[in-house]
Amino acid sequence: MIDIDKLSVVFGEGEDRVLAVDQFSLRVEAGESFGLVGESGSGKSTVLRAVAGLVDTWTGDMGVDGAKLGRKRSRDFYAKVQMVFQDPFGSLHPKHTIDRILSETLIVHGLDNREARVRAVLEQVQLGPSFRFRYPHQLSGGQRQRIAIARALVLNPRIILLDEPTSALDVSIQAEILNLLDDIRTQLGVTYLLVSHDLGVVAHMCNRFAVMRQGRLVEVAESGHLGTGVLSHAYSRQLLLASKGYDRALVDTFSDL
Amino acid sequence: MTETSILDVQNLNVRFDTPKGEFHAVKDVSFTMGREKLAIVGESGSGKTQTGRAILGLTQGRITADRMTFHNSNLLGLSPKAWREIRGRRIAMVMQDPKYSLNPVMTIGDQLIEAGQRHVGTVSPRQRGLEMLEAVKIRDPLRVFRAWPHELSGGMGQRAMIAMMLMAEPELLIADEPTSALDVTVRLQVLAILDDLVKTRNMGLIFISHDLNLVRTFADRVLIMYGGRVVEELPARDLYSATHPYTRGLLACAPEVDNPKKRLAILARDPAWADAPPARQPAGGRP
């Protein structure tokens, strides 16, 4: 469904030149939920943004659903691929009502019957029609993220890119959003590419995941293995142990830093 | 850990006046602590941050309490001058994001020296600054001493911040989500530094966090807050046998790496939790 071959992304020029993603290759199958894990600066979000067409300075090959991706993305691409952003406070336009946020996509794509579609998609994320004419600032963080998910669903996409969709939320709200995302995938059969720094979230949501570090792919593993800690790479193992909680003795074994 | 308590808070309340009426942010919070790692856990809006700030008199709200003493000196109704004697010198605070709490137009060294200004000692402030950077396990103290805040990574910045707080050798450190902006491995390294400081300097630590898993493995004792109230207090190692439905709900809804769940539990909130008196573990359960 998603094919990434030798993707490199460069930011800045001259002295400020940063190689954010370095020769990254990945294949995500249709209907799969695939995770990208790494610490800050690992390039995981950049990979996602490159697929989404939000980053211009990339080289390599990318394909979605068999079609090669160019630098400019067509409207049809966005009917197929949608994204949910990390910060629900920043990804909804503060001066647009929920109704406008959700129907904008439909207007751009010249679709009719907008009101019914907006109502249906609000239903899908378990928010009632009473939310239609509110502004984002009148909503809680969890509700906003539901709206962001609704916006991604409005065109019935095949792929949803999830960029740390719950890291700005409380744990109890995170559980609700993760369950919602699970339900949507079961119902609609969409493919997820999920970026997270939280191994727990990735292990819960994804069947396979890739560990990234400093722009490079470290390894691809199956989430089933996580419980037993069978990871081939030292760095991935360190990440796994660290995510289990604090252990004074463990900290002394950390390499690098 | 000693048996003597250094901080004693009884029925602390913090109230805010808002256009919509009074907002009761902290309700009847009571606890005592010694030289230990006490964690205050809760979700956003639980009042955990306001509790921490009230101890230093840093809240905008109105503080009332039956008793709030630090080493038998009263913390209620202090004058600004009396607060300055305590803040930073005897009780220090580390905030969440070093990006916003370090002064961007001063080098780390200057900030360290300024933080230790009022400390009277035998070594020069510069020497002490370098020592403190070493104490927080910074490999190249001289480089960091000369560096500007923007030249440091998040983990380094937070270590520098902690070093700054240590300059005055406080007896109590309040850390408000000190590691939530950091990567997992760096997070644990910073926690290890705090852990060692509590042990070697005989310091008390109030660790404010939303992360139950981290708190369970790091702290000695945990207060769980909901809606401004402490709903449960128990030793960190007993967290899995918590009795309050809120604590249990929080534990159940977090995904865990080594304990895959088909579906995450949803926390059903009971508004009564914010009104009910705090549940306490039997006296034997406390350290």
Add this chain to the structure above:
Amino acid sequence: MISASFRNWLLSDVPDSRFQARMGRFYLGWLTFARNPLAMLGLFILILLIVMAIFAPWIAPHNPLWGDLPDRLLPPSGKFLLGTDDQGRDIFSRIVFGARTTLYIIGLVAVTAAPIGLLIGTTAGYLGGWVETALMRLTDAFLAYPKLILALAFAAALGAGLENAVLAIAITSWPPYARIARAETLTVRNSDYVAAARMTGAGPLRILFGHIMPMCIPSLIVRVSLDMAGIILIAAGLGFLGLGVAPPQPEWGSMVSEGRSQILEQWWVCTYPGIAICIVSLGFNLIGDGLRDVLDPRGK
């Protein structure tokens, strides 16, 4: 003033229509504005100015254009409230009719200069590259000269007259708006909600007009209302130098100018129009401050 049910409808957290949502937002802004007594004073001055302009023929006791020569240079009295000028015209009547000119000038400048600045600034900020360089250097070129001098040059080149004065002021007023709009655009451009708008497949025009401009407008409105005072003064300056309104049309600036030869003996001729300029400028400044509290989220 406002019925309880209407108030509840406005402040509802669950509006039923786009219209209700918009009105509710507007009402909340009004509540903030109304809490500021100085801003309310500014609004009062503006309303007074508008009322004066609309009902000028009924308010003014005398003909503003023609006076009787025997009545020239009379001090303020019961008959001539603020005295008369050297042609025997009632100064109060001329100030009342002058409100029309003033309102006309600032209104026209606001609806031309601000949109031009907004368009240039947001386009430069969003597109970047050579478009930005070209547009912003043009802006800098205009900013390099003092506003009054530049307006003077344009007015002199275009010839005297109200329309030309407005045009000259508008041409010199947009560059600061372009700079503000560009700065605002640069902060908005990389936000997630603009990325999300790109993810809908929307083109640059739609993003510019639908997503970026709404974020720039508030600070622009604040800036324009703060600039109003300056615009009134420039218009007055042009009038004073004879490049504004053609006589005998009343205009506050030219009234001050006409009275300057009698400033010591017949002080009222130029003092009262001067005070009118002061009050209206002050009014706009107060409104601008009030609007900043309502519209500019960073001020809070």
